[in-house]
Amino acid sequence: MQAQNSVGIVTPQYVHIDKPLHLMSGAVLNSYNLVYETYGKLNSAKSNAVLICHALSGSHHVAGIYADQPKSAGWWDNMIGPDKSIDTNRFFVIGVNNLGGCHGSTGPASIDARTGRPYGASFPIVTVEDWVEAQAQLADHLGIDQFAAVGGGSLGGMQAIQWALDYPERLRHALVIAAASKLTAQNIAFNDVARQAIISDQEFYGGDYYSYDTLPRRGLRLARMLGHITYLSDDSMAIKFGRDLRSGAFSFGYDVEFEIESYLRYQGDKFADQFDANSYLLMTKALDYFDPANAYNGDLSAAFRNAKANFLVLSFTSDWRFSPERSRDIVKALLDNEANVSYAEITSRHGHDSFLMVDGYYHQLVRAYMDKIET
Amino acid sequence: MTHITKSSDISRPDFAAIAAWISPGAKVLDLGCGDGSLLRYLHDTRSIFGYGVEIDDNNVLSCVRNGVNVIQNDLESGLSTFESDSFDYVILSQTLQAMRHTEEIVNEMLRVGKQGIVSFPNFGYWKNRAQVISGHMPVSEELPYQWFDTPNIHLCTLGDFEELCNLCGAQILERIVMNGGRQIAFLPNLIGMLAFYRFERQK
Numbered sequence: 001m002q003a004q005n006s007v008g009i010v011t012p013q014y015v016h017i018d019k020p021l022h023l024m025s026g027a028v029l030n031s032y033n034l035v036y037e038t039y040g041k042l043n044s045a046k047s048n049a050v051l052i053c054h055a056l057s058g059s060h061h062v063a064g065i066y067a068d069q070p071k072s073a074g075w076w077d078n079m080i081g082p083d084k085s086i087d088t089n090r091f092f093v094i095g096v097n098n099l100g101g102c103h104g105s106t107g108p109a110s111i112d113a114r115t116g117r118p119y120g121a122s123f124p125i126v127t128v129e130d131w132v133e134a135q136a137q138l139a140d141h142l143g144i145d146q147f148a149a150v151g152g153g154s155l156g157g158m159q160a161i162q163w164a165l166d167y168p169e170r171l172r173h174a175l176v177i178a179a180a181s182k183l184t185a186q187n188i189a190f191n192d193v194a195r196q197a198i199i200s201d202q203e204f205y206g207g208d209y210y211s212y213d214t215l216p217r218r219g220l221r222l223a224r225m226l227g228h229i230t231y232l233s234d235d236s237m238a239i240k241f242g243r244d245l246r247s248g249a250f251s252f253g254y255d256v257e258f259e260i261e262s263y264l265r266y267q268g269d270k271f272a273d274q275f276d277a278n279s280y281l282l283m284t285k286a287l288d289y290f291d292p293a294n295a296y297n298g299d300l301s302a303a304f305r306n307a308k309a310n311f312l313v314l315s316f317t318s319d320w321r322f323s324p325e326r327s328r329d330i331v332k333a334l335l336d337n338e339a340n341v342s343y344a345e346i347t348s349r350h351g352h353d354s355f356l357m358v359d360g361y362y363h364q365l366v367r368a369y370m371d372k373i374e375t
Numbered sequence: 376m377t378h379i380t381k382s383s384d385i386s387r388p389d390f391a392a393i394a395a396w397i398s399p400g401a402k403v404l405d406l407g408c409g410d411g412s413l414l415r416y417l418h419d420t421r422s423i424f425g426y427g428v429e430i431d432d433n434n435v436l437s438c439v440r441n442g443v444n445v446i447q448n449d450l451e452s453g454l455s456t457f458e459s460d461s462f463d464y465v466i467l468s469q470t471l472q473a474m475r476h477t478e479e480i481v482n483e484m485l486r487v488g489k490q491g492i493v494s495f496p497n498f499g500y501w502k503n504r505a506q507v508i509s510g511h512m513p514v515s516e517e518l519p520y521q522w523f524d525t526p527n528i529h530l531c532t533l534g535d536f537e538e539l540c541n542l543c544g545a546q547i548l549e550r551i552v553m554n555g556g557r558q559i560a561f562l563p564n565l566i567g568m569l570a571f572y573r574f575e576r577q578k
Contacts, residue, residue, distance in 0.1 A: 312439075331446060332456050338402070338424065344435050344447045361432050368439040 005081045007039040007088050010064035010074070012104060017137045021099075024289075027124035031113075034138050035104030036060045036096040039080060040088035042142070048375035049144045050091045051135060051171075052076065053152035053159035056227070056283045057275060059103035062095030063088075078358045085367035090375060091148060099134045100126045100282040108278030109210060121207030126282060128155075128290045132162045139170070148373050150309075151175025153355035154322060155283065158290045161330070165292055168308040173373055175366070177314045178355040180326035181300050181333070182291035187321060190230055191284040194223035198277045207278050220277045221268035228267050233318040233351035300329060301336035310340035312369045314362065316354035317347050342369065388556035389569065390416045393466065393492060396549065396573050397421045401463040404487065406450055406480070407470030409434050411443030418443070425462075428454075451476050454483045462488040469569075471495045471536075472527040481543045485576050491545065494571045497552070499532030499564040517568050533564040536572065545574040 012035050021029045037060050042049060052062045054075070063080040066072040080086045080093055097105040100123065108123035139147070150163045150171045157179025164174045183191070198204060201219030205212050229237075241260040256262045296302035311334055315327035324345050334341040346362045348354040354362070390413060397403065399421050405414050408427025411434075417423045426444040429435050438445035446456065451474065465488030467480065472495050474480055484491035496517035497503075503513035512522035520527065531539070533552065540547055552559045552567030559567045 328456060335426070335446075335456060335461075336458060340444055341426075342435075342439055342443075342445050344432075344439075344445075347432075361436065364436055365439055368436060372439070372442050 005083050006073070006077065007064040007081050009067045010037050010039065010061070011066075012037050012060060014104065015138060015141050017134070017141070019137060021130065021133060021137075023124055023130045024127040025125050029099070029106070029124065032099060032106035032134070033104070033110075034096055034099070034106075034134060036094055036138060037062065037064070037074075038095075038142075039063050039093045040091055042092040042144070043375060045375075046144055047146070047148060048091050049139075049142070049147050050086060050093045051139070051147050051150045051163075052080070052086075052093060052095045053131075053135070053150065053156035054095070054098065055152065055154035055156045056280075056287070057224075057271070058156065059101065060095040060097040060105075061103070063093065075356065078356075079363065079366065085363045086151075086370055087367075091370070094138075094142070096135055096138055098126075098131045098283075100279055100286075102276035102279040107276065108207065108282065109276045118208075118210040120210055120278065123278065123282070125285050127286050128158050128162045129166065131159055131286070132166050135159070135163075136167060136170070145170065147171040148375055149173035149175055149370070151177065151312075152179075153177040154179060154352065155287055155290075158287075161292065162290075164307040164309040164311070165303060168306050171309050173369075174309040174311050175314075175369070176311060176327070176330060178316055178319055178322045178327075178352060179313075179330070180322045181293060181303075181330050183288055184326075188288050190226065190321075191288055194226050195281055195284055197222035197226070198281060201277075204277065207281075209277070215272070216277045217272045220275065220280060221265075221272040223277075223280060224271040224275075225264045225268040228264060230321045231352040233320065233349055235318060235349045236351055239349070300333040304333045304337050304339070307334075307337065307339060311342070312366070313341060313343045314355075314365065315343075315345050316350070316352070316362075317345060318349045319352045319354060321352040388553065389468075389494070392551050392553065392558075392571050393417070393468065393494070394420050396492060396571075397423060397464055400424070402461075404428065404454075404457065404462045404465045406454075406465065406467045406484070407473075408438065408443070408445065408468075410437035411441040411445060413466070413468055414438075414443045415441050450474060450480060453479065454487050457487045459486050460489065464488055464490050464492055466492045468492075468494050469496065472530050474529060477529045478539065478543060481539060481545060485543065485545055485574075490548070490573055490575045492571065492573050493536070494569060495531065495536065496527075497533055497564065497567045497570045498530040499534070500568050501565045504565075515568075533567065533570050536570065540572070540574055544577045546577045547572055547574045549573040 015034050018031045058075045061074045063074040063077045082089050097103040100107045108119045112119045150160045157176040160174040160176050198219035201216035203214045204216040244259040292303040293300040315324040331343045350357050401423050403423045403425035405427045408429050414427050428446050428448050430449050435447045465484040506513040551571040552563035553569045
């Protein structure tokens with residue numbers, strides 16, 4: 001964690017939205033809570049707000065730390081803070097936990113007021129469009145008519161795209177990092193294996209495990225282990241772990257032998273203790289469904305026709321889960337619409353996770369772009 | 376490979392020569408745009424809308440700092456991100472001589488732009504010829520590299536480039552030849568240091 005230029009100690013805030021949310025699936029959420037954090041100060045013109053959207057396992061805790069928890073730095077603390085690339089001296093930055101999440105916004109583990117029990121399997125499937133709709137309600141609550149920028153990495157970048165399509169007047173810039181305009185079949189396949197790991201866990205109970213006072217830990221752990229492999233690159237794993245053995249020799253058994261096994265199991269265990277399996281299922285479905293071109297016969301350029309935001313699109317060379325080709329699809333659609341767009345392909349060996357890492361060129365690009373944004 | 380554009384080093388007369396060919400409000404693609412200063416200049420003087428293409432990280436960063444749209448891409452792999460006929464002008468400023476796929480990039484310029492503008496150091500300039508006669512590869516202000524470290528792998532003279540245009544089906548519309556900021560009309564292939572061409576597809 002970087003203590004330098006940190007936004008310091010932060011406190012989550014809650015908003016209860018009473019306006020019914022009509023979801024893409026046809027289901028309706030009559031009311032819901034959103035948990036969010038803010039960093040920096042909203043200026044009097046309310047023109048310096050930046051919304052940060054989180055990826056699969058992220059949350060509203062984007063920057064800063066919680067009191068008495070020195071290791072609780074937000075997931076993008078290296079990017080956001082005073083004098084950092086997204087400078088909280090200039091911008092009012094908002095992080096929000098998405099609907100269906102498990103960090104405080106209404107999700108499958110929340111109590112359904114109609115039954116007095118956790119939603120569990122009855123929590124409706126939510127999409128990127130639904131999230132943007134809910135985020136717009138938060139913007140209304142905060143009195144923000146137009147964001148200076150909406151941005152995020154991976155699934156977060158998809159939300160930034162959706163904002164530009166659904167609310168062209170409500171953002172001036174979109175930061176789309178390590179994202180895609182749709183998942184490939186291979187990507188959906190990975191997600192489904194992760195889902196099957198959870199759903200086939202005997203402790204899953206059709207998603208109602210809360211009532212049985214248990215968790216599908218093994219399934220969620222497997223799902224995370226698989227996901228983690230795809231977020232790294234072959235190179236980064238080779239460099240970090242290689243074929244290193246924990247004990248220095250084969251033990252001819254099935255216990256942990258290679259360092260990579262140890263690392264993945266540790267990551268899986270840690271995640272299974274923190275994350276809700278139903279939320280994981282929901283997030284992967286939101287990823288799979290995202291495809292703004294679908295309503296335009298697959299024509300992504302047509303999908304972007306009404307977008308007005310300026311775009312910064314970034315990809316990472318070793319990211320094979322959201323490859324540079326997918327970012328170039330987005331850039332092509334923006335060029336076809338004569339949108340202001342800059343695109344950079346950042347050389348990195350950290351795979352999809354690169355967007356969370358500190359990298360000189362990457363962070364300087366974001367800083368240079370943000371510095372040009374008028375508030 | 377790195378495209379050597381040094382657009383920040385180009386004196387204003389260079390910029391002005393290109394700007395004079397650009398109609399106000401035009402849509403411009405600048406290939407190998409360097410730090411984006413030509414695009415910035417065209418934006419400020421001709422109100423153009425445009426994009427730069429650049430491979431070098433530092434240059435891409437400078438473009439963003441200059442508030443210029445830039446797409447990080449290798450010109451050698453073509454311009455497939457850009458639709459045919461989607462730009463009024465496609466500019467290749469002092470990059471041609473450093474490209475491996477010279478013919479291909481001229482063809483791509485003709486495809487993507489209604490007109491192409493190319494500038495390059497004239498290898499036929501008399502001082503270059505004199506250095507070759509004296510037994511050495513030329514080193515000068517326009518060609519500041521030694522033969523063994525130069526990125527300029529496809530140097531040409533005015534006549535050479537005009538032959539390439541003919542080969543690619545490019546109709547030359549205008550030519551300017553400059554020496555130290557002055558336009559040259561007399562013996563351009565001998566006295567000219569920098570050449571500028573404006574061309575379009577042969578009809």
